[in-house]
Amino acid sequence: MKNFFKVVFSRAVFTGVFIALQFAAIFLAVTRFNEHFALFYGICLVLSAVVVVYLVGRDGNPAYKIAWIIPILALPVFGVLLYLVFGKNQLSPKEKARMSSVAEQYEKAMRSVPAAEPALPEHTDAKRVSDYIHRVADTPVFTHTETTYLPVGEAYLKALLAELEKAEKFIFMEYYIIAPGQMWDAIHDVLRRKAENGVDVRVMYDDFGCMYKLPEGYEDTLKAEGIRCCVFNRFLPVLSPRFNNRDHRKICVIDGNVGFTGGINFSDAYINVVQRCGHWLDAGVMLRGGGVYALTAMFLSMWDYTCGVTEDFTRYAPDTALCESISAPGWVQPFGDTPLDNEPVGETVYLHLINRAKDYVYINTPYLIIDNEMITALTAAAKSGVDVRIVTPAISDSALVHEMTRSYYETLILAGVKIYEYTPGMVHAKTFIADDCSAVVGTINLDYRSLFLHFECGVWMYETSAIADMKAEYLSELEKCLQITEERCLQQRRGRRIIRAVLRTLAPLF
Numbered sequence: 001m002k003n004f005f006k007v008v009f010s011r012a013v014f015t016g017v018f019i020a021l022q023f024a025a026i027f028l029a030v031t032r033f034n035e036h037f038a039l040f041y042g043i044c045l046v047l048s049a050v051v052v053v054y055l056v057g058r059d060g061n062p063a064y065k066i067a068w069i070i071p072i073l074a075l076p077v078f079g080v081l082l083y084l085v086f087g088k089n090q091l092s093p094k095e096k097a098r099m100s101s102v103a104e105q106y107e108k109a110m111r112s113v114p115a116a117e118p119a120l121p122e123h124t125d126a127k128r129v130s131d132y133i134h135r136v137a138d139t140p141v142f143t144h145t146e147t148t149y150l151p152v153g154e155a156y157l158k159a160l161l162a163e164l165e166k167a168e169k170f171i172f173m174e175y176y177i178i179a180p181g182q183m184w185d186a187i188h189d190v191l192r193r194k195a196e197n198g199v200d201v202r203v204m205y206d207d208f209g210c211m212y213k214l215p216e217g218y219e220d221t222l223k224a225e226g227i228r229c230c231v232f233n234r235f236l237p238v239l240s241p242r243f244n245n246r247d248h249r250k251i252c253v254i255d256g257n258v259g260f261t262g263g264i265n266f267s268d269a270y271i272n273v274v275q276r277c278g279h280w281l282d283a284g285v286m287l288r289g290g291g292v293y294a295l296t297a298m299f300l301s302m303w304d305y306t307c308g309v310t311e312d313f314t315r316y317a318p319d320t321a322l323c324e325s326i327s328a329p330g331w332v333q334p335f336g337d338t339p340l341d342n343e344p345v346g347e348t349v350y351l352h353l354i355n356r357a358k359d360y361v362y363i364n365t366p367y368l369i370i371d372n373e374m375i376t377a378l379t380a381a382a383k384s385g386v387d388v389r390i391v392t393p394a395i396s397d398s399a400l401v402h403e404m405t406r407s408y409y410e411t412l413i414l415a416g417v418k419i420y421e422y423t424p425g426m427v428h429a430k431t432f433i434a435d436d437c438s439a440v441v442g443t444i445n446l447d448y449r450s451l452f453l454h455f456e457c458g459v460w461m462y463e464t465s466a467i468a469d470m471k472a473e474y475l476s477e478l479e480k481c482l483q484i485t486e487e488r489c490l491q492q493r494r495g496r497r498i499i500r501a502v503l504r505t506l507a508p509l510f
Helices: 002-008 011-031 034-057 062-074 076-086 093-111 125-137 153-164 182-196 218-224 292-307 320-325 345-356 372-383 399-406 409-414 448-453 466-478 486-490 494-509
Strands: 145-150 170-175 200-206 228-232 250-254 258-262 279-281 284-289 331-337 360-364 387-393 418-422 425-427 431-434 438-442 456-462 481-484
Touching: 034 062, 034 076, 062 076, 062 448, 062 494, 093 292, 125 331, 125 345, 125 456, 145 153, 145 466, 153 182, 153 250, 153 258, 153 284, 170 182, 170 292, 182 200, 200 292, 218 228, 228 292, 250 292, 258 292, 258 438, 258 456, 284 292, 284 320, 284 456, 292 331, 331 345, 345 372, 345 431, 345 438, 345 448, 345 456, 360 466, 372 387, 372 409, 387 425, 387 466, 399 494, 409 418, 409 486, 418 425, 431 466, 438 466
Parallel strands: 170 200, 200 228, 279 425, 360 387, 387 418
Antiparallel strands: 145 284, 170 250, 250 258, 258 284, 331 456, 360 431, 418 481, 431 438, 438 456
């Protein structure tokens, strides 16, 4: 009964009620025009046509446009209203000015980074990928950076706690989900002790991601303990396109010298203390050295934008002597992706790896909800003889999204792409490996929300030591997977195939 009342009176329920009331108000306003229905409906059809023309003429992903055109034409009244509320990503003039100021600080910090030595070889595929990231995400490539692959949440937590205990100056954390439990309690304990000892401890979390996890006003609890806290994009019960833009990043930086990122949030499911979807397979990467500075600047950019402050990022650069002492092989390039610049950085980096692969591409993804560009790249690579393998969950955290994921299997398998499902449970890792030399670890899912609507981050690596570990873990993982065959796809019942076709059409809206 206590849990029942906790749910009934939760902020999520109140938010849902307020949103439902707004839809009801819109519906009542529309139905009041029933005496002049023909005229009203005609005006709505004209407005729908105008919006469709506007959509077609805009820059953007065609699949996303089609997914909106269907409800706009099918439901001329509500479809247009829904698009105007949810279909556009726009900042107010005040927000644009603030974001621009923070972007300038980020660019200034990255301009202070010395050129990587040795430089990437000219006129190579790796150099082109790196140059793209530098131009569009303003992040240079780094050397003097150790990379450690963390293949499961348990390994990630162990490494994170060990590094947190060494913190002397600052700890920056930015995570989509924080939930009380063994994982967060262990981390929280260290943060509290470090804050008491004068370390600058900052925690930022996404309000929507933590809605069902943290009590309302949790930031005040952290502040009372000396931990600076900031909540990204507070979820308000007002219909707004800002619903779409969530901070899906997972970043931890310690003293500017050590950084973590990957798919792992702070919840017990990620370390398999709780198993709602079977065994939870995730992955992260730990950086030590020069490349950490990019993660630091990403965190500070989001912190300053959310909190409305301006800081000198260069104060938080890694220790020069430490960087010079690191002789790790390869090149490292952390990058951020924002939905506000109309540049799909994450997807383009993935496409570079697929299109330039000569031998193989190995992919882990929890969701496989992809656009025509990604389908074309994957199928063309497979048809060209590249060994393309994709691992998805056998047990997903979302039944609807899992059906959407499976709707793409047949197209890919018929082209020669090998699809596997991780039979022990849920794959939440977001990793790409290509040709023993290139890899990406980060927060970017193969779905429309990650690729086009969320704030994300990743680390592109070339010829680093972590890549061999990633490949070995992937091949070991395949032993626990079931390969999905062409026959299995073709044996699906007609009803399920129709449902999946509909879901695939509307996938960009979910």
